[in-house]
Structures are given as structure tokens and as C-alpha cells.
Amino acid sequence: MKTHTETLTVRTSDREQMLDITSEVVAVLDRSNIRDGLLIVHIPHTTAGVTINENADPDVVHDILAALEKAVPWQQGFYQHCEGNSAAHVKSSMMGCSQTLLVKAGRLTLGTWQGVWFCEFDGPRTRQAVVQVMGE
């Protein structure tokens, strides 16, 4: 079994933003020369996350961010965390800080409309995404 790991740099430009990192992730897979196994994207931050969703119509990610903001508003009277970014921490846990994808015959088994999205919830910042491929 082989393991191949790379760390990507992601620069965000807004407080809340979803960035399509699918092509960067696929490039790591290609460089790994692993044909069958899995690929994990891990975000080493507590106010960002990663999710899989549609990468055709940009309105979809707009609506995801808007619906998350409605469900978990930036300002709520009960927040105690002094940095004022508690909503970002909650959204990070809701989306998750890692995604596990499958690799078959050298390709991700993503569906037709699925892309890998870096989720910024407290930007703009320079962020990282660790991509690990495991298999043979």
C-alpha cells in the first residue's frame, strides 16, 4: 500500500466563501500514481471546512452559505466566545473538516455534478488543505 500526501494553499477573499478545489485535488491524485484506494481531504482549521456539492450552477453555493447563515446566524445573543466568530466554528463542524473520496482506476468516483468545495467561514485568510491518497 502506498501513501501520498500534499498540502494545498487556499486563499480566500470573503468572510464566507466556497472555493472549488476539485482540479487541485485531482492533480494530487494524478501525481500519486495510485489507481485504487481512497483520497482524504483534511482542513486543519476550526473556522473552515470542506464539503462535496454541485459545481455547475454557482447559485447553489450561494444558497448553501445563505441557508447556513439562516440556521446559524453570525450574531446570536447566547454566544460567549470572545473572538466573535462562533458561527464559523459551528458551520465548520456542520460541514466537517474532512471528506473521504473513493479512487477507482485512477479516478475519483465523484458523481457528474459533484465537486470538492473548500468552505471559508471566517475569512479572508490564507488556508491549507491536506490531501492524502492511500492505495495501490
Next chain:
Amino acid sequence: MKTHTETLTVRTSDREQMLDITSEVVAVLDRSNIRDGLLIVHIPHTTAGVTINENADPDVVHDILAALEKAVPWQQGFYQHCEGNSAAHVKSSMMGCSQTLLVKAGRLTLGTWQGVWFCEFDGPRTRQAVVQVMGE
């Protein structure tokens, strides 16, 4: 290390529905002849997902769907996506499009009450679930 992959077909009958696919997933594990490792269920769709939850009382999945609808209503004034199914995309990301389970001595380490649920958020449709077992 061995890898065994199968694609299941899931037919849903409602717009929102949770379907217990535990026995189909366990059948893939049995056919893999893998005794120790992990099993990943990946849903290649952006308006469906997969989660692990109780499979004893059917009221639990009713309440999960109802609570998700309350937190992320099907209609909200700020949605821009022209297909009108933005809530389904949000719920897909909230539940996640994959679940990673552990395999020990040829069995999933699911708890007593845990089952694997395919989550339909924009049905009815014919869907897929990719099941991959990795280990020895």
C-alpha cells in the same frame, strides 16, 4: 491490502425519504471477504446523502427529516438556484455524501441501534450508492 467496490441502486418514492440500506451494505462486505479494515459508502449525488442513525423506531427518521426541514426550509426568499431544490443541496452537505465505517473480524462495528440510511432530499429518483471495502 485488498479493495472491493460495488455500486448499489436505490429507488426512492418521495421527495424526502430515508431508506435503510444496512443489509445491502453488509452484503457487499460479506462478498468482499475482507476481515479487517474499513468500508466507505459514497453517494455520487448532490441532493442526497448518507447518514448513520437509529433503525429501530421509524419515528426517528421521520423526526430527522422534519427537523432538517425546519432548520433548512424548502422555500426561503433568498434562494437563487433556478432548479428550486436548494434545500436539498444544503441537507446533502449537512448529512454528508459519504460515511466511513470500521470492519473488524468480518463485521461492521456499528452500534446496536445504528443503521446506514440513504437520505433522499429531492426525489423520487433512481439513485446510486458506491460501497468500497478496503483491508485484509
Next chain:
Amino acid sequence: MKTHTETLTVRTSDREQMLDITSEVVAVLDRSNIRDGLLIVHIPHTTAGVTINENADPDVVHDILAALEKAVPWQQGFYQHCEGNSAAHVKSSMMGCSQTLLVKAGRLTLGTWQGVWFCEFDGPRTRQAVVQVMGE
């Protein structure tokens, strides 16, 4: 490829509580002698979960629990499940019952502020967390 699995016991003292189990998880990794691969934490319960988030300021986990309670209240008129703990099931699926972490050079690739949190949503109870390390 080696697989090392241990089951941790987690005792919770409140109905809703987040417990930092990072050091216990790292101890399992140390005992595994695995240097490169992945580590999966699986919670075999349907009213608890596991998430990765900040372990510096305890106000963060307070705010996560409060925001989840606001988004998915303990009491809602539409709940049908007779045990009265439907919100706990929903939150379990929202946070997820497993987390996949990366192992590189014998260490988790967690970010500076990231810790592993056991999420109790219907305690107090004695719970379990299954930790599996896979790699070489």
C-alpha cells in the same frame, strides 16, 4: 498494512456535553506504532457524535452546543419519537458518528487549534468511541 483498534470509554455528566478526547486518541495512535496512514474515530451510538473543533477556548464548545440547540430545539411539536430525544438523533447525524484523521510521521495532521470532541446529546451516559489506525 497494519490495523490497530481500541475502544475507549467516555463518561458524560450532562444531557449535552462536548468532551475533549484528543489525548486518548493520540495515545491509541502511539500504541499502534503506525507511522503513516489514517485514524478513524467511530461512535457506536445514535444520540452522540464526534467532531473536530477548537480546544483552546472552552466558550467555543458552549457556543456550538447552544447554536445546535437553537437550530434543532429539544422540543418541537412535530416530533413523533416516543423517547423524546429526537433532537439528539438529529444532532448526531449533523455532527456525524465518525471522523477520519490523517497520520504522517507518527502524528495526527490536526491543525494548531483542532481537537477531537466526543459530542453527548442525550446524557449523562457511559459511552464508547472505537479508534482504528490503519497504515504502515
